Amino acid sequence: MLTSVAVVAAAGLTLAGCAQSSSAADATGSDKKLTVFISADTNIQDLWQKTLIPAFEKANPGYDVSVDFDLHGLHDQQTVAKLTAATVQHKDPGYDLVDAGFVAQLAASGLLTKATPTDIPGLKDVPSDVRAAGGVGGIPYRGSSVVLAYDTKTVATPPKTLDDLLAWIKANPGKFTYNSPDSGGSGGAFVTTVLDKSVSASDRTKMVTGYAPETETAWDTGFATLAGLNPYVYQKGVYPNGNNQVLDLLSSGQISMAPVWSDQFVTGKKTGQIPANIAYTQISDPSFTGGASYLGIPSASPRQKAAETLASWLLTPDAQALVSDSISGYPVIALAKLPAPVQALFKDADIAHLRPGYFATMSADMNKAWAQKVPGK
Template sequence: MRRTNVAAIVCLAPLAALLVSCSSGSSSGSSTSGGGGTTISVAASGDTNVQELWQQILIPDFEKANPGSKVNFSFDLHGTNDQQNFAKLAAATQQGKDPGVDLVASFTDKASSAGLLADVGTAVANLANVDPKVVAAGGKGAIPYRASSVLLAFNPAKVASPPQTLDDLLAWIKANPGRFTYNSPKSGGSGQAFVVSVLDSKVPAADRETMTTSYKKDLEKGWDAGFEILRGLNESVYQKGVYPNGNNQVLQLLSSGQIDVAPVWSDQFISGQTAGTIPKSYKVQQIKSPSFTGGAAYVGVTKASKNQDLAFKLANFMLTPEEQAKIADKIAGYPAIAMSKMSPVIQARFESADANNLRPGYFPDHSSDINNQWDQKVPGK
């Protein structure tokens, strides 16, 4: 998924290298520039589409709107160094040292849980336009700036009446062997969303809610029935018990006509149609009872930052309708703010996705357990 402007030179290096190798207007990560404007440092991770969003849209727009301000940008492709960068941020904060980064756009869930993010308070006025549940799901100090969800994609030439609910989908898979698949949950979020939805269909609602906000290992026994359902699909999925590795492999199988139905990320599907890699005739919709999971991507201002005011100003700027529309255009990300604040064109684009009603995934430790248990219990013949 997914040129470099002079104020945002990309560095695919760990956070510790930020001060010397990702500077664009100052020799330090958080300092006052010679022109009197303030320089802040942003560290992000993800795929190339996210990299381009920051480089080509968010940072240039912010600097233009705030003359004299500069943003240094460090990007960690695919989050390879997320764990290392988190550890360095934690150590710097604990030691009372400058962490070299003012705003993080990666590992915000862990940073929030560890108390490494500054309290937002009233510093981001545009949060008033974001669903409070979405804000709360990110944890203390986390600020949502875009969102996406997993949807059911299908070829209408082969599937005139697509499944509307999870039960409908499970029945369709068995009635149409070889025409559906999903990637292993460890290899991508679209496959994990399908797995989670099947597990959730057998988990008490109160237990499920608890597992989205905290780690309660004993509640995982409620997944047993769902894993049995998933194993029972082995004979019906494409290549019988052998699963694709990653979101893109599923999209390739769908686009080439080898399968007719699959769970896909909303932004990847829309971007693929725009790029011409997915047929324009293909469609997506959300299922019900339960829906596939989705959620927001968050940023956070670091607690140890010396320039929190400007960092919060950047976060607030990203939540304006104008920037939210550009996020939707650039990477097909759902707006984080209420859809009613967006133009009719944007509202129409995400009509079938129910973008303001996203069902959150599990707490990170539970998600890891799902991946490991799926590996043990599901694949095979």
């Protein structure tokens, strides 16, 4: 499939010209009926539909917000192509705000409206490094990291480093697993972390900030390590589909350890879906990945001002507290602006210093390579 940049080039048009068209669209963009596109797991779908949208509509009478949901981002490439085509053709893409792991890719391809504190006042309360990581047009609105969850009944002392974890997996066959990286970020974080063990700092910077396929040979050692784990993971080379399946295996006692999202874990503990005997820790050398999740406003959307209103509301203390309460997501604005219970919960979580994952197109290549080189080997 053509990348978004290639699609634009093939059409013989420039994104600069497309960006100009969005200004004209904005002149008639007073419509307050918005669509948010979400590429994520069901907990993020619920966050929007059950919590954020009702609260936003209550605080902003006259707005009507709906969701278009793609579970696990199974159609991410098609979505990027659709947004690219809409931008090139000066057509309404049907999405006014995008919540997806490929937002930075959209930003790099010039498909998003530039996000500034002038248009989105809430951005002034977000650390500059966190804003910059999303690219031009990326709007951070929540954060999370992947942690190592374990059963305290069967694991007295959890691993402290990646090497310790790999040794534990081999010493305890069948008691560890992770989901396929294309089905959820917790499995993706485990794969990324194993790969990064053999990736130089300079190559990793390229992988995180853009598309650098020439660096992918540095993954060979890590993929060999992952393939070598097949005899020791749960079901020996057959991997769960999605973050939730991994949590279910852990909660039911079928496995004793797994990488999981911090927000899903804390939420599961609150609701009782994850039993009291399951705890979590973080490994080092390297740690699992984490960071902010970004929104983007497609430059082709004719509802620019309304989309900016929604994006800015998401960065208010009230909305950030809702994210924290609903899914235990890390706030992205200054903790001092949030209620005391939220400050206490996240006092040790510095979103500006979490280890970021790969750029979207690098992650897509990683997922394909994993599928070819790891399962069943």
